[in-house]
Amino acid sequence: MNKNGIGRHIVFTGVPGCGKGTQARILKDKLSIPHLSTGEMLRAEAAKGTPLGLEIKALLNNGGFATDEMIIDMVSKRIDEPDCAHGFILDGFPRTLPQAEALDKLLADRGISLDAVIEIQVPDEIIMERILGRYACMKCGAGYHDKFQKPKIYGVCDVCGGMDFYRRLDDNRTTVQKRLINYRALTYPTIPYFEKKGLLRCVDGTGTIEAVSKKIDSILGIA
Numbered sequence: 001m002n003k004n005g006i007g008r009h010i011v012f013t014g015v016p017g018c019g020k021g022t023q024a025r026i027l028k029d030k031l032s033i034p035h036l037s038t039g040e041m042l043r044a045e046a047a048k049g050t051p052l053g054l055e056i057k058a059l060l061n062n063g064g065f066a067t068d069e070m071i072i073d074m075v076s077k078r079i080d081e082p083d084c085a086h087g088f089i090l091d092g093f094p095r096t097l098p099q100a101e102a103l104d105k106l107l108a109d110r111g112i113s114l115d116a117v118i119e120i121q122v123p124d125e126i127i128m129e130r131i132l133g134r135y136a137c138m139k140c141g142a143g144y145h146d147k148f149q150k151p152k153i154y155g156v157c158d159v160c161g162g163m164d165f166y167r168r169l170d171d172n173r174t175t176v177q178k179r180l181i182n183y184r185a186l187t188y189p190t191i192p193y194f195e196k197k198g199l200l201r202c203v204d205g206t207g208t209i210e211a212v213s214k215k216i217d218s219i220l221g222i223a
């Protein structure tokens with residue numbers, strides 16, 4: 001909330017692949033506040049092909065992360081945009097303890113306090129299964145999964161009838177393992193940090209998207 005008691009300011013956290021992006025997008029529509037994904041902001045920058053963009057691209061392709069400074073600067077500018085006046089959902093930020101401390105300062109400077117930090121908990125082996133099984137239609141981009149979301153007809157896209165599919169290069173075991181190790185080392189220290197502030201809310205992320213979404217609504221008191 002901000003100093004006038006309006007707005008929602010929520011952080012989603014959890015291991016890469018826990019479903020926080022999906023849940024943030026669902027919540028964004030319910031609350032009519034923007035979903036700020038640092039991953040998307042970084043990919044947009046990388047796509048521009050600027051020197052910073054190329055540096056980011058190299059980092060992301062190796063399963064690494066942009067520096068705290070780059071990210072904090074990016075978020076700081078973004079939350080001052082008019083669409084954030086009534087709140088926002090942060091996804092992928094803060095990723096490190098220094099980022100969490102910087103977020104406190106950014107918010108305090110603006111008279112804002114966080115409503116909740118929602119940690120979506122999913123065991124590593126389930127993350128691996130989710131990520132390694134996913135693929136998409138070459139033609140329309142529709143997403144599928146070897147186990148959880150097969151096309152109705154084998155090898156044919158439900159949406160456009162396309163018959164060519166692809167898997168993301170970074171959806172491989174080595175890169176995913178690297179991301180999980182990075183999470184433990186870099187992001188996990190932010191969990192007790194937020195817990196001490198009384199902001200941490202943990203959600204079991206192993207159910208269906210709808211089930212997880214319902215749990216989040218009840219935590220936030222959304223009818």
Ligand SMILES: [Zn+2]
Nearest residue numbers: 137140157160
């Ligand atoms: Zn398709």
